[in-house]
Amino acid sequence: VNEKVILKIGGMTCVMCVKAIEDVLGKLDGISNVTVNLTSEKAYVTYNPQMVSITDMKNEIEDLGYQYLGVE
Ligand code: 9UX
Numbered sequence: 001v002n003e004k005v006i007l008k009i010g011g012m013t014c015v016m017c018v019k020a021i022e023d024v025l026g027k028l029d030g031i032s033n034v035t036v037n038l039t040s041e042k043a044y045v046t047y048n049p050q051m052v053s054i055t056d057m058k059n060e061i062e063d064l065g066y067q068y069l070g071v072e
Contacts, residue, residue, distance in 0.1 A: 002032060007043040007057060009036070010067030017066070024060045028052050042072065 012018060018036045021043060025034040030051025035044045045057065058068040 002046050002048055005045050005047065005054065006072035007045060007054075007061070008069035008072055009041050009043055009061060010069050012036070012038055012041060012066060014038075020064055021061060021066065024064055025057055028056060028060065031057075041069075 009021065012021070015038060018038050021036050022034050025031055025043065025045060030048040031045060033046040054071065061068045
C-alpha cells in the first residue's frame with residue numbers, strides 16, 4: 001500500500017538541484033512519484049514502505065550533497 005510523505009530538504013538553490021533529487025529518488029524501487037518544490041524546500045513522495053524506507057531516501061539526498069531535515 002502506498003503512503004505519502006513530505007521530506008524537508010536543505011541546500012537546494014536551483015532547478016537543477018530539484019531535478020537531481022527527483023531523479024535519484026524516482027529511481028528507487030518502491031517510490032512511485034516524487035515532486036520537489038524549490039521554494040518550499042520540500043519533496044512530496046509517494047512510496048511503498050515495504051519496499052523503501054525514509055532512511056533510504058535520506059541517504060540518497062545526503063549522497064547528492066543536500067541536507068535531509070526530517071519529515072514534515
Ligand atoms: Mo546549480 Mo543547484 O550548480 O546546486 S544544481 S545551484
